Amino acid sequence: MSRPAPGTCRSPHPCCRCADPGAVMSIQTPPRPQSTASDGCVGAPRHSLPDAGSEHRTAEADPARTPAGPNRRRARVVAARVTTVLAGALVLVALTVPSRPGQLTPAAFLRIPLEGLLVAALLLALPGRARRVVAAATGALLALLTVVKLADLGFRSALGRPFDLVLDWALLDDAVGFLTDSFGRAGGTGAVVGVLVLVVVLVLALTAAVLRLAGLAARHGVGARRVVAALVVLWVAAAAAGIRVAPGVPVADTAATALVRDHARQAQARLRDREAFTAQVGVDPFRHTPGAELLTALRGKDVIVAFVESYGRDAVEDPEFARVGEVLDAGTERLRAAGFGARSGFLTSPTTGGGSWLAHDTLLSGLWIDNEQRHRSLLASDRLTLGGAFQRAGWDTVGVMPAATQPWPEGSFFGYDRYYDAAGLDYRGPKFSYAPMPDQYTLATFQRRERDVADRPPLMAEIPLISSHSPWTRIPKVIDWTAVGDGSVYHDAAVSNPKSQPRVGYRKAVEYSLRTLISYLETYGDRDLVLVFLGDHQPAPVVTGDDASRDVPISIVAADPAVLDRIAGWGWQDGLRPGPEAPVWPMDAFRDRFLTAFSADPPAGPAHGR
Numbered sequence: 001m002s003r004p005a006p007g008t009c010r011s012p013h014p015c016c017r018c019a020d021p022g023a024v025m026s027i028q029t030p031p032r033p034q035s036t037a038s039d040g041c042v043g044a045p046r047h048s049l050p051d052a053g054s055e056h057r058t059a060e061a062d063p064a065r066t067p068a069g070p071n072r073r074r075a076r077v078v079a080a081r082v083t084t085v086l087a088g089a090l091v092l093v094a095l096t097v098p099s100r101p102g103q104l105t106p107a108a109f110l111r112i113p114l115e116g117l118l119v120a121a122l123l124l125a126l127p128g129r130a131r132r133v134v135a136a137a138t139g140a141l142l143a144l145l146t147v148v149k150l151a152d153l154g155f156r157s158a159l160g161r162p163f164d165l166v167l168d169w170a171l172l173d174d175a176v177g178f179l180t181d182s183f184g185r186a187g188g189t190g191a192v193v194g195v196l197v198l199v200v201v202l203v204l205a206l207t208a209a210v211l212r213l214a215g216l217a218a219r220h221g222v223g224a225r226r227v228v229a230a231l232v233v234l235w236v237a238a239a240a241a242g243i244r245v246a247p248g249v250p251v252a253d254t255a256a257t258a259l260v261r262d263h264a265r266q267a268q269a270r271l272r273d274r275e276a277f278t279a280q281v282g283v284d285p286f287r288h289t290p291g292a293e294l295l296t297a298l299r300g301k302d303v304i305v306a307f308v309e310s311y312g313r314d315a316v317e318d319p320e321f322a323r324v325g326e327v328l329d330a331g332t333e334r335l336r337a338a339g340f341g342a343r344s345g346f347l348t349s350p351t352t353g354g355g356s357w358l359a360h361d362t363l364l365s366g367l368w369i370d371n372e373q374r375h376r377s378l379l380a381s382d383r384l385t386l387g388g389a390f391q392r393a394g395w396d397t398v399g400v401m402p403a404a405t406q407p408w409p410e411g412s413f414f415g416y417d418r419y420y421d422a423a424g425l426d427y428r429g430p431k432f433s434y435a436p437m438p439d440q441y442t443l444a445t446f447q448r449r450e451r452d453v454a455d456r457p458p459l460m461a462e463i464p465l466i467s468s469h470s471p472w473t474r475i476p477k478v479i480d481w482t483a484v485g486d487g488s489v490y491h492d493a494a495v496s497n498p499k500s501q502p503r504v505g506y507r508k509a510v511e512y513s514l515r516t517l518i519s520y521l522e523t524y525g526d527r528d529l530v531l532v533f534l535g536d537h538q539p540a541p542v543v544t545g546d547d548a549s550r551d552v553p554i555s556i557v558a559a560d561p562a563v564l565d566r567i568a569g570w571g572w573q574d575g576l577r578p579g580p581e582a583p584v585w586p587m588d589a590f591r592d593r594f595l596t597a598f599s600a601d602p603p604a605g606p607a608h609g610r
Contacts, residue, residue, distance in 0.1 A: 084216060087209035091116065094142050094206055098249070099152035099162065099259055102546045107245040111253035112235045120228050123214045124221065135214035139207030145256060146202055148263065158540050160352040160548070165263050166270040167372040270373060277374050280367060281381045286595055291392035297566055297598040302451060302459045303390065303530045307360060308513045309469040310506065312538030313346060313551040316577050321507045324514065328577035331518035335557065335576075338522050341564050343572035344555040346584040352550050353540035356464065357410075359552075359587060360536065364414060364462070366591030379413050386591050388415030390460035398450055398461040400425075402442045403435070403469075414462070420445070429487030432467060432494065437487060438476035439465040439516045444484040447524050458528075468513045470540060472505030473497050478515050481523050506543050518576075521557060531557040553578050554590075566597045 095113040098104050119138055123131050151163035180188030217224035239252035286294070315324045332342060350370035351358045361369035361378055364385040369375055384392075391397045392415075399411050399419030411419040425445050427437040442463065450459055467476060477493045497505035517533055525531075535552030538544050555576050558564055570593070571583045585593070 084212060087212045090205060090209045091142065091213065094146045094202075095256060096253060097146065097149055098255070099149045099156070100546070101153055101157050101541065103246065103249055104153070105246055105249075108249050110245045111249065111251055111255075112231055112238065113253045113256060114235060115254070115256045117228060117232055117235065120217065120224075124217055124225055124228065128218070131214055131218060132211065135210045136207050139210035140203055142210065143199075143203040143206040145259070146206070147199055149259065152259075156546075157542065158353050159355060160538075160541055160546075160550075162262070162266075164266060164270070164371065166267050170372050270371070273371075274373060274377065277367075277377055281378065281383055284366075284384055285592065286384055286389065289389075289599070291394060293599060294389050294393040294595065295395075295598050297562070298458075298530065300458055301528045301530050301560070301563075303395070303461075304532065305363075305386070305460075305462045306517065306531065306533040307356065307462075307464045307536045308510070308517070308533055309356065309464065309466045309536060310539040311468060311510055311513070311535030311552060312349075312352075312544065313549055313553065314538060314544045315507075315510050315535070316553055317580065318544075320503060321510075324507060324510055325577055327511050327514050327518075329575070331514065332575040332577070334518060335521055338525065339527075339559045340521060340525060340557055341559075341561060341574075342555050342557045342576050343564055343567060343570070343574060344553060344576055344578040345570065345572040345582045346551040346578055347534060347554050347587040347590060348584060349535070349537040349550045349552050349587050351536075352538045352544075352548070354537070356536040360462070360464070362587045363534070363590050366588055368586065368588045379410060385414050386594065387460060387462060389595055391415040391417065394457065395460040396457045398446075398459060400442060400446050400461060400463040402427075402437050403464065403466045405436065416462070420449075427487040429490035430494070432474045432476055432490075433471050434469045435466045438490055439467040439513050440476065440478060440481070440519075441484055441487045441490070443516065443520045444481055447520075451524065464536070465513050465516070467516075468506070468509040470502070470506075471499065472502060472509045473499055475505065475508050475512055478512065478519055481519070502542050506539055514576075525559060527559045529559065530563055531555075533557070551584055552587075570597075 092113075093109060095116050096109050096111045098108050123135055123138075126134060148163065148165070151168075155161055155163045155168070176188050176192055235252045238250070243251045245251055315321050316328065335342065347363070349359045350362050350368055358369050358371070358375060361367070361375055364387060365378055365383050366386075367374075367378065367383065369378055387397045387399075397416045399408075399414060399416040401408060401411075401419060401421050402425060404419075404421035405423075408419065408421055422436045425437065425442065427441055427445075429437065429441070432438060442465065446461065446463060450456075450461065473496065475495050475497060476490055477495065479489065479493050483489055495508070497508060517531070521529070521531060532554070534554035537552060538548055538550060541548065555578075556564065556567060556572075557576070573579055573582045
């Protein structure tokens, strides 16, 4: 037989290989016994190597044996670990995020929340199905707790107080209206959608995170118990030593429990307050006073009560706002030259940062109105307001509400014969952020429609001036009163302020409102005009900082010295700017003191010239 060519295999079986290409094989060689090899080839020796085709088929059948298989496994492991870390971080943030803006620092998250340790211990003690149910419920509750914390942060930043779980839901509509007025319909709608999406995402994400961590702890029961036990020991040690990561932020954290407790007490207080306030409304020394005995010292005079939006104590005392004080001091001299005198003090407002209507309620009713429940109860009562007292005494009473863009049924409660809302003032100029119109236009329209009318009775008017309302990004200029017209002129009579400089914008806006009032008195004031102007509340904490007082300046300006003689016993200081030693009254004390001063017999004493 002839030898085969080197490297040539004469076996008819496709699985056969020549281990040595140089070996001499014969077609007459007896066949070897067939056997089932590990690679699936019938008759192939167990030690033989697969051919290229076999190798390709095997790779297709088992992707894990491809070169990319180990990389995929590593990627899955890394992704799982990252997801677990993110889940843990999310739960930790939800448990430790502060509800006070001043504590919102990186150090605040370096705490050990006791509530988390207790829940972890409970989950480790539960069997599988119960553990999953409790974990899911815990995630949902933790999401709701986080929403309350975020609401507290927002309310404390804007209003200087926590969110009221019982009453503040009614403010959501006002919040949307403020955003729409300030940033347009798209901005308001986008904010609402964003909040709803955030709530849904928080619920889903925290529920999934707690479920994942609970499953991980169950798979590593011994290690998880050791970790929880070690953290409990560390928590106890930190609590005993009083260790803090920042002022007011202890390492041994129980903030979640405190938050739930505080809001529960808040809800209980609201329920008790309803009955207490109902009793207060009925106590009124002027309830049955005849009109002929009220406000006798102001007969024949027009009286304007003007609220200057966000005009707070900081505006006259913070060194950064020194120019506001300069405006007031210069205004005092200008008004003195025009024959006017002024006395000033402070009132403590029931609100801060917003909720102007609560301050209006308090000043005009003589009752402390610091929440929506009291506001609604007041409107449902027959309490005599300051406007009602003037109406009973024979004045025409007017409410001028430039920010009222919706029906305002409160007008009849406050005792107004007529009122002007935003639409009724017929303004044709541009908006100024939140404010639908400038203060100067509001006063000019009031003057034209009410005070310039011949043969009329004396007027009492309440006029909120809103150009100094946040966000203080577009501020009007004081112009010649004869040029105000229908407001079209304000398209070219405004200055802008960056949103990143709220304190600067606030100062400029307050300066504008005060200059407008002073200019109004110079232009339209006479011996028969009395102006009472005050702030409704301090601006938001972004301007004043946390824990600022709630005091607001108040001034009474009159050309008739007999008017100021009536309040000589109040101890108020001379001029438009109250100093640090000026008296401070609660705002609800003003109505009774004002009615008493101007309804009683004139005090004995020397006459005062101008």
